[in-house]
Amino acid sequence: MPETGKKPVRDGDGLLPESFVPGLVPTLNNTGWMTETLDDISLAFTDYAGSIEAESLDIGCAYGIATLAALDKGARIFACDIEPGHLDILAQRIAEEAAGRYRSKAGALPGIDFKAGAFGAILAARVLHFLIGEEVEQTVAKMHDWLQPGGRIFLVTDSPYTGPWKAAAGDYERRKAAGDPWPGFIADYAQYLPDNADPAGRPAFINPMDPDILRRVCENAGFEVLEARFLSGGTKWRTQRDHAGVIARKP
Numbered sequence: 001m002p003e004t005g006k007k008p009v010r011d012g013d014g015l016l017p018e019s020f021v022p023g024l025v026p027t028l029n030n031t032g033w034m035t036e037t038l039d040d041i042s043l044a045f046t047d048y049a050g051s052i053e054a055e056s057l058d059i060g061c062a063y064g065i066a067t068l069a070a071l072d073k074g075a076r077i078f079a080c081d082i083e084p085g086h087l088d089i090l091a092q093r094i095a096e097e098a099a100g101r102y103r104s105k106a107g108a109l110p111g112i113d114f115k116a117g118a119f120g121a122i123l124a125a126r127v128l129h130f131l132i133g134e135e136v137e138q139t140v141a142k143m144h145d146w147l148q149p150g151g152r153i154f155l156v157t158d159s160p161y162t163g164p165w166k167a168a169a170g171d172y173e174r175r176k177a178a179g180d181p182w183p184g185f186i187a188d189y190a191q192y193l194p195d196n197a198d199p200a201g202r203p204a205f206i207n208p209m210d211p212d213i214l215r216r217v218c219e220n221a222g223f224e225v226l227e228a229r230f231l232s233g234g235t236k237w238r239t240q241r242d243h244a245g246v247i248a249r250k251p
Helices: 040-051 065-072 084-093 096-101 133-146 164-177 211-220
Strands: 024-026 033-035 056-059 077-081 102-106 119-125 147-158 224-231 243-249
Touching: 040 056, 040 065, 040 119, 040 147, 040 224, 040 243, 056 065, 065 077, 065 084, 065 096, 077 084, 084 102, 096 102, 119 133, 133 147, 133 211, 147 211, 211 224, 211 243
Parallel strands: 056 077, 056 119, 077 102, 119 147
Antiparallel strands: 024 033, 147 243, 224 243
16 A cells, blocks of 8 residues: 555654754654654554544654644544653643643653553554564553553554665565564664764664564454554655554454
8 A cells, every 4th residue: 555644744843853864853862763754554543543532642652743643633642752851842842722632651661551441542653673572572462451442553663674774684584484583683783883873872672573573463462453564664765665564453
């Protein structure tokens, strides 16, 4: 399916850091980037969150591109991110009329927790690949508990075919064919960074995934998978396999 629904991030009013990579905004904690466009899975989350009465969770929200879009559609949103500075910036970007439908909390996966049945929908966009396989499984199982019956998760991860680590895509394909459950896992992320990149503060590892992996994890956690596929990125270097995305339902 072509990605026809992309929308640009709203003007940050000078609050967002400047970026030297078109299409991406650097995070304050140097762990990654926020895209300036909503991919199809994230866009579907904003539509769905705006259509239900229950509160929805945007976890790993960064500066809130999906949160802002969902609020514009009438959603009730709980935003969560590991970096409190991101939430500080996001709070300044919330429209006055939406303030009563928004709340936030700083926290990190997989340790953070919420009450069972707290949410009608959950988005985790470009977050799970910063976790090892066991933590991904633990996190998705928690999401199943956090959702109300009939609720949906929307997951997006970086794939083995994007970023500096795409140089290891051949190794990923060999490991997947051999049955490795986490064939994209790279223990030494720094080895794939450009020579001019400072590895300080960056993740020690990266765990890019494909749609098959996301489907497996969701099904093992008890979800019914509605959609699982590759997604195109939001930069000029995009391909049709930059990210993996899944939408799944809690029965």
